[in-house]
Amino acid sequence: MSLKKTLSAVSPLTLRIVAECPVTKARACDLVLPHCTVNTPVFMPVGTQGTLKGITVDQLESLGCQICLGNTYHLGMRPGPELIEKANGLHGFMKWKNNLLTDSGGFQMVSLVELSEVTEEGVKFKSPYDGKEILLSPEKSISIQNSLGSDIMMQLDDVVSSTVTGPRVEEAMHRSIRWLDRCIAANKNPDKQNLFAIIQGGLNAELRKICLEEMTQRDVPGFAIGGLSGGEEKDDFWRMVTLSTDHLPREKPRYLMGVGSVSMLWIWWSDFWFGSALVPWGSLQVKQKQYAKDFQPIDPDCQCPTCKRHSRAYLHALFKTDTAAMHHVTVHNIAYQLTLMRSVRQSIVEGRFPEFIRTFMKRMFPSSEQYPGWAVDALASVNITLD
Numbered sequence: 001m002s003l004k005k006t007l008s009a010v011s012p013l014t015l016r017i018v019a020e021c022p023v024t025k026a027r028a029c030d031l032v033l034p035h036c037t038v039n040t041p042v043f044m045p046v047g048t049q050g051t052l053k054g055i056t057v058d059q060l061e062s063l064g065c066q067i068c069l070g071n072t073y074h075l076g077m078r079p080g081p082e083l084i085e086k087a088n089g090l091h092g093f094m095k096w097k098n099n100l101l102t103d104s105g106g107f108q109m110v111s112l113v114e115l116s117e118v119t120e121e122g123v124k125f126k127s128p129y130d131g132k133e134i135l136l137s138p139e140k141s142i143s144i145q146n147s148l149g150s151d152i153m154m155q156l157d158d159v160v161s162s163t164v165t166g167p168r169v170e171e172a173m174h175r176s177i178r179w180l181d182r183c184i185a186a187n188k189n190p191d192k193q194n195l196f197a198i199i200q201g202g203l204n205a206e207l208r209k210i211c212l213e214e215m216t217q218r219d220v221p222g223f224a225i226g227g228l229s230g231g232e233e234k235d236d237f238w239r240m241v242t243l244s245t246d247h248l249p250r251e252k253p254r255y256l257m258g259v260g261s262v263s264m265l266w267i268w269w270s271d272f273w274f275g276s277a278l279v280p281w282g283s284l285q286v287k288q289k290q291y292a293k294d295f296q297p298i299d300p301d302c303q304c305p306t307c308k309r310h311s312r313a314y315l316h317a318l319f320k321t322d323t324a325a326m327h328h329v330t331v332h333n334i335a336y337q338l339t340l341m342r343s344v345r346q347s348i349v350e351g352r353f354p355e356f357i358r359t360f361m362k363r364m365f366p367s368s369e370q371y372p373g374w375a376v377d378a379l380a381s382v383n384i385t386l387d
Helices: 057-062 072-077 081-086 089-094 138-148 167-186 205-215 234-247 305-309 312-319 324-349 353-364 373-381
Strands: 014-020 027-032 037-040 067-070 099-102 116-118 123-126 133-136 152-154 194-199 222-225 254-256 276-279 282-285
Touching: 014 324, 027 324, 037 324, 072 081, 072 138, 081 089, 081 138, 089 099, 089 138, 099 138, 133 138, 138 152, 138 167, 167 194, 167 205, 194 205, 205 234, 222 234, 234 373, 276 324, 305 324, 312 324, 324 353
Parallel strands: 067 099, 099 152, 152 194, 194 222, 222 254
Antiparallel strands: 014 027, 027 037, 116 123, 123 133, 276 282
C-alpha cells in the first residue's frame, strides 16, 4: 500500500450543507468553486470537446447550467493542451464563465479497450485519429487538466468494466490508489484546481471498503464514485452507491460518475438524438405520426425555449427535413434535467423530499405494479416506501 499523501495547499472549494432530509440520505448543498457556486444536487451536462453537442455555450448558460464536463482524452488529442492553455484554459477557449469539470481520460480504457493497454506506468493508447501510440500516465493526465484549467479535475484511475470480476478488479482498485498519490504529487495548481479521488472496487463490497478507507485518508477536496454504470444490474448499482456514500466524509462533495440522471432513484434516460424528449411521464417520441397535428408543446408545464416557442407538430415536421429538430429537443432535454434537479433540491430544503419522490414515481408509472423492483428496493433502503 502506498504512503498516504495530503495536499499542501488549501483547496479552492467550500461545501456548505444547506439542508438534509431527516428520512433519507438526501442533502442540498452549496458547492463554492472558483467560477461560481453550484447548487446541489445538480445535473452536469457533458461538453466533450468544448461544447455540448447540438447547442451553443450561450444557450447552455441561459438554461442556468452552473457546471459542465470536458473530456481530457479528446481535448488532449485535439486541439491539444498547448493551444488551449494559450487561450487561458478551456474557460477562455470556449468562452464559458461558469465551472468546468474535466475527466481524467481513463474511461477510454473501457470504451476504447481494443486500442489501449494498462501498465503500472499508465495507459498506452493507439490514437483513433492517427494511430500513433500515446502513454497517458497519472502525471500526463494531470498536466493536461492543469493546462485546461478546470475547476475540478479527476484523478487517473484504472478503469475496468463493472461486469468484470476476479483478480483484475482488485488489481485496478489498488492501482487506482497508487495513481491517486501520483496525481496529487503532479498537480501544480492545488490552489486553483480541485483534484477528486475516484472510488473503485467494482461490485465487490470488500474491495470498495478497502478503497474507501485508503482514499478518504488522502486530503483531497472531493470524491467520485466510479466503476459503475457499465452494464451491471441496477440492484448491484444502487447497493455499491449506498455502500460508498455510507463511508464517504460528510463534509466533502460526492460525484456519482457516468449516469445521466439520479439513476439510484429513477430510470428514465432517453436518447436525445432519435427524437426522444424527456417529460415527467417518461419520454415523448416527437417523430411518431401521432404528433403530426399536435400543436401542444413537448411539455405544457415546461418553460424552456423549445416549449415556449415550438409545437410537437412543428418538431415532428422538422425531423423529416432538418437537423434543427435535434437541436430543439436537446435544448428541452437539458432544460428538463437541470429543472428536475432544482426541484429535487427545493424539496429537500422544504423538507418534503420523500413525498416528491412518491409523486414523481406515480406520474412516471401509471400503476405501482410497473415500478422497477430495483427502484422499490433502493428507495426502501433509504426509508421511502412507495404507495
